[in-house]
Amino acid sequence: MIAWEGSICGALNRLLQNVPDGDWICEFCVARKAGKNVELPWIPEGKKMRRTAREKLLSGELWAARIESLWREPNGVYWIKCRWYVIPEETTAGRQSHNLRRELYRTNHLSNIEMESVIRHCYVMNPREFGGAINDGDDVFYCEYEYDVRWHSFKRIADVIDADNNEEDGNDEVWKSSDDSGGDSEGDSDFDEEEIDALFSFQDIPIPELAANSRKGRIFGLHKIGVKKIPKHVRLHKPSNMESAKSMLLPTTLPKSLPCRTKEMEEISSFIEGAMCGEQCLGRCLYIHGVPGTGKTMTVLAVLRNLRVEVDAGRMQPYCFVEVNGLKLASPENIYRVIYEALSGHRVGWKKALNLLNERFSKGSNVGKEDNRPCILLVDELDLLLTRNQSVLYNILDWPTKPNSKLIVIGIANTMDLPEKLLPRISSRMGIQRLCFGPYNYQQLQEIISSRLKGIDVFEEQAIEFASRKVAAMSGDARRALEICRRAAEVADFRVEQLSQLSKTTSLTKACPKEKHFVSIDDIEAAIREIFQAPHIQIMKTSSRMSKIMLAAMVHELYRSGLGEVTFEKLATTINSLCSSNREAPPGRDTLLKVGFKLGECRIILLEEGLKHRFLKMQLNFPSEDVTFALKDCPEIPWLSKYL
Template sequence: MNDDDEEFHCRDIKNDSKDDNSDSYEDEDEDEEPFKKPTDQKTDSEVIAKEDDKIELSKIKESRYNSKVEDDNTDDEEEERGYQEKEKQPQESEQGDREYGHSKPHDDYSEDEREESTHDEDETEEEGFIPDPQTHVVTFIYEDDLTEPVLLKDNIFERAKDSLHLDAIPDKLPGREGEKAHIQAFLEPKINLGESGGTLYIAGMPGTGKTATVKEIIKNLQVKRKKSAIKLFRFIEINCMQLSYPDQLYQTLYSKLQFGRRSARPKTSEEALRLLKKRFNSNSAKKDFVIVLVDEFDCLLTKKEQTVIYNLFEWPNKPASKFVVIAISNTMNLPDQLSSRVKSRMGLQRLPFQPYNTQQLESIIKYRLGGLEAFDQDSIQLVAKRVATVCGDARRALEICRKAATIALQQNELDNLVQKVTDTHIDEVFKQFSLPIRRKLNQLSLFEKLFLYCVCKESKRINSLEVVYGAVYRKLQETTLSKGMYCPTESEILQLAGSLGGYKLILFEDDKPINWDHLLKLNISQVDLFYGLEEDEDLQTII
């Protein structure tokens, strides 16, 4: 038995004594096993790692780099030898080009090569790679930690869905130029003065761009601050829907003023209120100028206790407060529900956000798409018109468009014939969204449906989710009399409202008996309800 055989024999017997530094031929084969030998053609070295822990990432990157250098050098040499010599080795260059995602211009191929190229692309699609739908070219990318070519699975409808997603924050909000100018004119002088504060009350229906507009202006001011065009300021945002009770605003506000440090958060609301009063009563020049955005401000409103709102509006009026409050609410008539004591501190700076009209909604949708031709013009106009007719909610319009893109994507996967979203897809979305409501409407009487229709119209008229029962009552009377119909009596209309409240289709402000000034609001989507009412056979000739 020779020395090598004796060595292997010992290793077989003693399995627990492995020599990591062995120079035997078999160990070398084991180390080399994950790597494939280069083929005759000049391609990337393919690495198949059976055990990930055995192959270092640095070796993979080095192998890729050396292969790319070799391929680049080959291309340079071919250019120097000229076009004729390059034609002699078409397979090598084409293979290398295909692996790095390059391809020859279509005109440079012979007929045989074109057929072969088409065949290769078909095979690529069968393996799960999807060509770009607009250029019909398969595009590969290499990532730092990958050795295999990766194709970005991209589709025009998928990109449209991403662009229309509600969480996608655009860099600019079209359609609110006047409101932007008002907010900036309110904030910028106060920041530059650096002493006095103020309060701005913004109200409008949901989806009218209130919060997004304010944030866009804050972002612009922060850019100016970086350029030293205005003085230093801090921006704080509080969403009142996240508060368990109104007094919790004191703790949240003080904690954010202390840069969110947990150790600085007061344990009780009373302690936080004491610290806040101390801060705003101080004339210290070291205080930061602070802008606070209080979103969903109407959540702080209670009939019994309005002290939180009073304090929030009182602090900006303190001398050298350096404190500005921007309160955003979905209720236009909220100031009317405040006590005279609170109103005296609210100030006169109020900015209503009217619902988006058809043109504004069109511009918002097109801006979100960013030139992506996934929708035809008629489909965008249809969405904008229907949503603007009911509530002007941009978020609802984007949601409808996104769902239409999903339907088009599903159809495109089946027959590959759908090129754009059309008004047919939009109609399908409206039908799907309104289907549960249409089922409920089928169980209602004619006058119950008319009552809901009048709630929609009154809500749109006053630009508020909450409407007064007496106004809906008058609207119902006007509608029936104008159509020559029977007009229900006051007690019958009261019974209609109570019945709809029992179905949870409308909500009342409290459980007290319904009176003329009672506030109520819809408990369902206005857009879906209005579409369902328009499609209802009983109301075709009335509305």
């Protein structure tokens, strides 16, 4: 028999190297129970007591996470998207008497981290599974509730309703790994060498200034993760200039400053500051329109980022900000649920959310912790909220007109004359304040690309100017210009890699100085050919005469109305008008319908499923500049270039 209490001392790891004969009782445990002062054996310098991963997790030194997805970057590094778990001490309520020792809370916070941060596999089970997991090992934990890191509220996981498919999620899926290199084995020594801990900082999470049950003066929150020792070649890897350039040219990368939109930023800033004058907040609406890729949404977000600095400095009253994108809504009515959840932190159906929001903005009743603050609502892709009776747009634009709403609505769409297409009761509430974002010219595109590549000398100036002129001549879309430059950087990087491999395999061993490689005009041309010589562009070039006229009419209608979708009846009217103006025999409705179905089979356009051919909705499946590039120099129909 061996009598030892590991929770009192660690003597078993220090003294026993083999199983003793007969009975053995730990003398340190006996002395401590008797109330004597016990001095434990000293730990060698540079060593530390070995603890299991479970003990480190429950003491806040490691983190548990549920892996949602895994992918590999072009540079070969694996990344994961994970949902974090927290221990009760890291919540605002702290550890309560009903909390189990192995209990965790699942949070609603997701992060992207490198796969190198994963130590090993653990099991997080629901109450039923945890009750039967007696012999499932040490890395087994219990989870019954979800913790909201913003509103500091708890909700049973079985009651959490998914916003998309309304399915219950009461079971945690775990990631299975065959590599258990981070675990403890029987051959491990009694003491582990000191390891380097890497910390990941998450600044976008609202963490309380002092969490409950903080231990040893440390503040706990979702702001760090303990990891195993990262290999030296990974830890000391410094990205090259070409890799940094490709990273900065991603359209999703937010630049430090937004060039070429100073005037628009000043107008948006003055609009918001004018609505929030003094301690009052006047409900207002601002409509922003312009062709795609002109920086409408990014400009508004940059203005709000600057205003947040004013709020932190105390020069402006606090406000709450809600951003909604129409493309991410399953139906226009779901915008009520998204707005209410952002204000209150609770998930309800859209009908109940509409009633509560009406009380909030019409009567000034409280629905959340930030109700007394003004609210700035940014609705991107506003035209996608159109319904048959236009009730969704009416409610959103009617709320700012109420005396106690304190609501500022900023709508963004590509359609210039959207207010004129709405019902009079809606267009009157939208107001007269509009802001137009025109397409970028080549000087502005050149400045945008150069600002992102500031301090990274890998592009020739002529190459940037050439790409800017090409894009400005077609659409003025900044995203397309960044895409071309990034692809050119990849082409140049591949060319340099091929040259380096060729130099290693050749018999020439003369030492020659390394040349500094730049992205040249040839690389830009190769990227443009690759982008604009895709299979769908070749199909457009070789399509029939009437197919080309239909595609040109769809682009013309897109530029005229700003709406991506067009009905067959309206498109047929536009085609007849174009043909009559250019002495072309107008086709019949049956012919146009066959041409439309043919383009739909090739996936050049998207057709709505249904039998109502007259009101059949049609939409381009590719950017309009691809159609312009394919048909602008068509020798068969030269007059098409006037409408592209």
